[in-house]
Amino acid sequence: MKGLSILRVLALSAAAAAMVAGSVSASPPDRRCACRNRDGARYELGQVACIRVGGTSYLARCEMNLNVMTWKKLRDGCPTAEIAPVSVPAY
Template structure:
């Protein structure tokens, strides 16, 4: 009988711990947490930027990793605007 009560208390404790962990994971990120680009520009969590390192450019997203902000590579290259001579209207 005592072991049944102990198991019930243990099950309730585990369920409560799981609910606390889930609510902590779902909480919004702290606004004070930002990433910085090489030029000093601040980016909030979730924002993307073109990062240039050692002559290589890529798109990266500001993310949290073990309570530290970091840039996570999203894709190679950065978007650029390209205007060809044929697209310029002749006046």
């Protein structure tokens, strides 16, 4: 069971890294363009964040749509990592 938990953590970490790497654009974003989260945090064009609205959370990317900065929903839920405690056998 421990091996399965470690594999799940590694898979989630790899998936999150792939999503972040895939959101990097070839040209640098305009510094004036940014999205804001409900807590007031600033996100540059192309950055990914976990958005929580009314008890629901989803992964979204900051994008521009018709000259307006907006959040584009990528998938339901947000990636999480969980590390199970490791027990050391007593000698």
